[in-house]
Amino acid sequence: MKSKVLLIEDSTSLAVLYQQYVKDEPFDLFHVETGREAIAFIERNVPQLVILDLKLPDMDGEEILDWIVENQVPTSVIVATAHGSVNMAVNLLQKGAKDFLEKPIKADRLKTSINLHLQRAKLEDLVENIESRFDRTRFHGFIGGSLPMQGVYKIIDSVAPTTASVFIIGESGTGKEVCAEAIHRESKRRDKPFIAINCGAIPKDLMESEIFGHMKGAFTGAVTDRKGAATMADGGTLFLDELCEMDLDMQKKLLRFLQTGTFTPLGGMKEQKVDIRIICATNRDPLVEVEENRFREDLYYRVHVVPVEMPPLRERGGDIAILANHFLKLYAKQDGKKFKTISKEAESLLRRYEWPGNVRQLQNILRNIVVLNDDVRLNAEHLPAQIVPSKQTTTRQRPSSVAVNHERTPATLVHSSTPPHSMHPIDNGLDEANTETNADVHTNEMRPLDANTVIRPMWQIEREAIQQAIELCDGNVLNAAVLLELSPSTVYRKKQAWETEDDKNLV
Incomplete structure (x- = not known):
């Protein structure tokens, strides 16, 4: 199968010229004119290489590069720039671009550059595949060699070549989508599209259209025909994340689709047939959802053929330090910071923390530290209060029972839409004998407020x-x-x- 190269260029005439340059080359060159079109293309089917113009009608090329780097899209980026913007191109190389081409781009330079980067990408894939077989500390998008993760890798190896349905279960932030992509990349469908849908992020009224597509006039605002995820994933893999969030009526339609392989777009009259593999995931207990009548039992048994349970980060032992070092170096390189290592004390604190937000929380904390600091080594004082208990008791001068309640507060805010005035008061577990002591502590904490200060x-x-x-x-x-x-x-x-x-x- 030919490699895919995406050209992001707002000049149609230049795009036609470049396509003419490479018409006999062993790759396909696709063209889009705007940043929004580029992101939509990459989300549907990741190209091996992106040629990025810096000046686009709707956004700067730098924004697209930032989006690719932030989302860790597995593609290389070549920046196309006018002579006067070479310094900017060099800055973008530091942010993650692999090369730059100065306009006007000559035919030989364009062909040589594209072929060179495509060959390098194939070599990197080959090395990664070899490492994934023999060095199991890295496996596709996963990093870590703990026993729980070795079990996950083994299941992926076993299930990927088959046609069996896979149901990935795990807490938020454990890498369920990474697991689904690894199964796809290990399967015979690896050269076909991988399409991901988050069922919890799409309104129930739009879910059918999102998966099966719609015809023009199917509902108000449907001004053109639109392909759904099932059509776009034809021949490849459709990943349905947070499946238990799906409405019961839509679950019934999904079940029929899984049984027959056919569907009718919203507003359409003709059935369509596709060949796709379905991989599902949830952060809930699916059996509890079945018992509570929020998830169809027949759909559960249809998708729950091979379960993959993603271990939470707190159960992955030494992987915590490996991941922390990886993210530290990654973000330091992206932001031009000095960080290189993590101290033993900080590493120990990271290992002891419970990580309710799992790998995603670890990523965010490391990103925050790198952005706000510029040291060679990450020390304990760089870590936030919830990871270093002494910061809660010393700097805030609070009793341990109050500190525990403070640590839990953010999770309550994130997962509850109820205003605080309707919540029950928190029992801090203090008896009357401690009342005087705690009154002194709170008195020491109080600071005079300006008359215009408003606490919201x-x-x-x-x-x-x-x-x-x-x-x-x-x-x-x-x-x-x-x-x-x-x-x-x-x-x-x-x-x-x-x-x-x-x-x-x-x-």
Whole structure:
């Protein structure tokens, strides 16, 4: 199968010229004119190479490079730049671009550069495959060689070549999508598309259209025909994340699709047949969902052929240090920082922490440390308060029982849409004998406030932050969730709860 190269160039005439240059080369050159089209293309089918123009009508090329790096898209980027922007191109090389081509691009230079980078990509894939077979500390997108992860790798090796349905179960942030992609890349469908859908981030009214597509006029706003994920994944793999979030009516339609391999687009009259492999995932206990009548039992038995249980980070032992070092060096390189190692004390603290947010939380903490500091070694003082217990008791001068409640507060804020005034008061576990001592502690903490200071409830600040992010992203909840570093299902659930509450207040 030919390699795919994506050309992002707003000049149609230049694009036609470049396509003419490489018409006899052993790869396919695709062309898009805007940044939005480029991101949509990459999300559907990742090319091996991207040729990126810096000046686009809707965004800077640098934004697209940042998006590729942030989302760890497995592709190489060549920057196309005018003579006066060479310094900018060099800066982009430091951010992750592999090369740059100076305009006007000559035919020989274009062909040589593309072929060189495609050969390098094939070599890197070969090395990764060899390492994944013999050095099991790295396996496709996974990093870590703990026993729980070795078990996951072995299941992937066994199930990938088959046609069996796979159900990945694990807490948020454990790498369920990475697991699904690894199965796809190990399967015979590796050269076909891998399409991922987050069922918790899509409104139930749009879910059928998202998966099966729709015809023009199927509903208000359907001005053209649109292919769904099932059509785009034909021949490849469709990954349905957070399946237990799917509406029961849609579960019934999905079950029929899985049984027959056929579907009818919304508003259509003719059935379509596709050949795809379905991989599902959830962060809930599917059997509990079945018992609570939120998940169809027949669908459960249809998709739960080979379960893969992703271990939480707290059970992966030495992988925590390996991952922390990997993210530290990755972000330091991206941001031009000095960080190279982690001290033994900091490493020990990282290992002892429970990691409720798993690998995603570890990523975010390391990213935060690198952004705010510029040292050679990560020490204990760089770590946030929830990881270093002494920071909670010493700097805040609080009793241990209060510190525990403080540590749990962020999880409550993230997962609850209920305003604080409707919550039950927290029992801090203090008896009357300790009342005087704790009064002294709180007295020491108090600081005189300016007369104009206003303390606002956290739920109000959270709501404003989420609403502003959604507005900034033109109503796209998925993009807003990425900016906020939250799960899309969490953002959508909160948004829906606020809208419901506002509707009740209007009545």
